[in-house]
Amino acid sequence: MTDADAPAPSPAADEVEVDVVVLGVGPGGETVAGLAGKAGLDVVAVEENLVGGECPFYGCVPSKLMISGARHAAEGAPDWAHVVRRIREDATHDWSDGPFVERLEKHGGRVVRGRGRLVGPRRVRVGETTYVARRGVVLNVGTRPAVPPVDGLAGTPYWTNRDVVAITDLPASVVVVGGGPIGAELSQVFARFGVTTTLVDVAERLLPKDEPEAATVLGDALAADGVRLVLGQALERVSYTDGHFSVTVGAETLTSEKLLVAAGRTLQLDDLGLETVGVPTDGPLEVDDHLRVTAAADGGLWAVGDITGKGAFTHVSNYQARVAVRDLLGEDGPWADYRAVTRVTYTEPEVAAVGLTEQQARDAGLDVAVATGDLGARGWLDEAAGVMKLVADTEAGVLVGATVAGPTAGEVLGLLAVAVHARTPIEVLRTMHFAYPTYHRAIETVLWRLPH
Numbered sequence: 001m002t003d004a005d006a007p008a009p010s011p012a013a014d015e016v017e018v019d020v021v022v023l024g025v026g027p028g029g030e031t032v033a034g035l036a037g038k039a040g041l042d043v044v045a046v047e048e049n050l051v052g053g054e055c056p057f058y059g060c061v062p063s064k065l066m067i068s069g070a071r072h073a074a075e076g077a078p079d080w081a082h083v084v085r086r087i088r089e090d091a092t093h094d095w096s097d098g099p100f101v102e103r104l105e106k107h108g109g110r111v112v113r114g115r116g117r118l119v120g121p122r123r124v125r126v127g128e129t130t131y132v133a134r135r136g137v138v139l140n141v142g143t144r145p146a147v148p149p150v151d152g153l154a155g156t157p158y159w160t161n162r163d164v165v166a167i168t169d170l171p172a173s174v175v176v177v178g179g180g181p182i183g184a185e186l187s188q189v190f191a192r193f194g195v196t197t198t199l200v201d202v203a204e205r206l207l208p209k210d211e212p213e214a215a216t217v218l219g220d221a222l223a224a225d226g227v228r229l230v231l232g233q234a235l236e237r238v239s240y241t242d243g244h245f246s247v248t249v250g251a252e253t254l255t256s257e258k259l260l261v262a263a264g265r266t267l268q269l270d271d272l273g274l275e276t277v278g279v280p281t282d283g284p285l286e287v288d289d290h291l292r293v294t295a296a297a298d299g300g301l302w303a304v305g306d307i308t309g310k311g312a313f314t315h316v317s318n319y320q321a322r323v324a325v326r327d328l329l330g331e332d333g334p335w336a337d338y339r340a341v342t343r344v345t346y347t348e349p350e351v352a353a354v355g356l357t358e359q360q361a362r363d364a365g366l367d368v369a370v371a372t373g374d375l376g377a378r379g380w381l382d383e384a385a386g387v388m389k390l391v392a393d394t395e396a397g398v399l400v401g402a403t404v405a406g407p408t409a410g411e412v413l414g415l416l417a418v419a420v421h422a423r424t425p426i427e428v429l430r431t432m433h434f435a436y437p438t439y440h441r442a443i444e445t446v447l448w449r450l451p452h
């Protein structure tokens with residue numbers, strides 16, 4: 001008998017029996033509810049804020065609209081009002097999730113508004129009602145901005161991503177805390193719109209999870225856009241008086257009109273009732289390749305999205321959702337595989353990566369070879385700086401990771417993602433045609449720099 005077939009407790013007066021409860025409706029939750037609903041299951045999707053989650057309302061979509069506006073600004077046509085309009089009217093519908101709810105309901109799901117909490121295996125309480133899930137509960141509660149415990153920061157009107165996507169006026173100056181993808185992207189946006197921008201991070205370099213060669217390219221690009229980088233310095237203290245922040249970083253005190261905290265994310269696992277099903281909350285939820293939460297007493301609990309720690313990206317959340325639904329429907333795989341997770345930082349130049357970095361491959365004990373190169377003829381023609389780095393498992397003769405920093409790097413990455421995903425032999429890749437003079441043609445040069 002599978003978990004999905006296990007008998008559920010009989011419902012009491014304030015209990016409603018359904019097939020599946022989706023708790024938290026980010027991108028993955030929406031996909032689970034939609035696919036399970038389409039398959040004929042009785043699905044309840046519980047959301048305390050906006051159906052659709054962080055990506056469409058506070059994350060990917062508004063930030064990419066800002067980036068698109070910043071590109072035009074760099075070309076001499078800054079129009080912040082246009083960016084504000086597109087975010088408000090076209091993307092977020094003034095932060096209303098009507099279209100998302102409609103889509104979900106069209107697929108047969110039912111939205112329940114409110115904060116949900118597990119109250120035992122397969123049981124989720126929302127207000128006075130307990131939903132009892134015959135097949136299971138799928139958690140997709142996501143993350144919120146992490147706020148570092150910096151002296152003086154709490155109580156100041158600092159921004160996080162949730163505030164910055166809704167601003168109508170640009171400040172004269174901003175300090176951005178965090179040199180990861182979000183901090184780097186938004187710093188470039190501000191600088192390109194003429195805001196005096198300083199990015200600070202305790203790490204010695206930008207994008208600490210990516211290849212150092214790519215971080216160097218990005219650092220040069222941000223500096224060229226006018227972003228001042230203060231790296232390798234701890235944020236010591238923050239204060240706010242007379243409409244200005246004072247930010248002490250190492251031995252220096254920076255002054256700015258605004259402060260944006262983009263210093264990582266906190267898993268929203270607190271007060272979720274995970275203790276009622278025996279699941280620890282001290283880190284990402286451990287899931288198996290069916291997306292079942294391995295520690296859950298009596299099974300019946302799946303998790304998708306950022307809370308699984310497999311890559312905090314919309315596409316990972318959606319990928320996992322499809323896998324979890326297969327399992328809920330009793331289908332036979334394919335199950336989750338994270339060998340070729342892709343990620344892109346949408347700065348200009350973009351930084352795109354798939355699979356393992358060199359360091360990760362070495363830590364995994366692989367027989368590693370790496371090769372790097374520039375963007376080849378197209379880079380020279382376009383006067384575009386960039387780098388490509390390939391990480392090979394020489395024993396297996398395949399690529400296990402790749403990074404591209406350069407124009408349209410996210411698109412160039414597609415080819416490399418196929419190679420890593422399908423474990424295409426490097427020998428085969430070397431026999432391909434690479435159109436001249438494309439950016440992806442640089443792959444050929446770098447492939448030949450690997451041992452052969």
Ligand SMILES: Cc1cc2nc3c(=O)[nH]c(=O)nc-3n(C[C@H](O)[C@H](O)[C@H](O)COP(=O)(O)OP(=O)(O)OC[C@H]3O[C@@H](n4cnc5c(N)ncnc54)[C@H](O)[C@@H]3O)c2cc1C
Nearest residue numbers: 024026048053054055059060116142305306312313314317
């Ligand atoms: C500024 C920014 C830019 C980003 N850009 C990109 C990008 O370009 N590409 C990309 O792939 N990813 C990007 N991301 C990451 C992306 O937004 C997330 O990975 C994505 O939203 C998937 O998250 P999720 O599925 O885990 O759930 P989330 O989107 O975090 O949604 C979780 C939902 O659960 C709800 N919830 C939580 N607890 C409860 C509860 N107890 N009861 C009821 N509801 C609850 C929340 O209200 C929320 O709506 C970006 C993130 C940020 C912040």
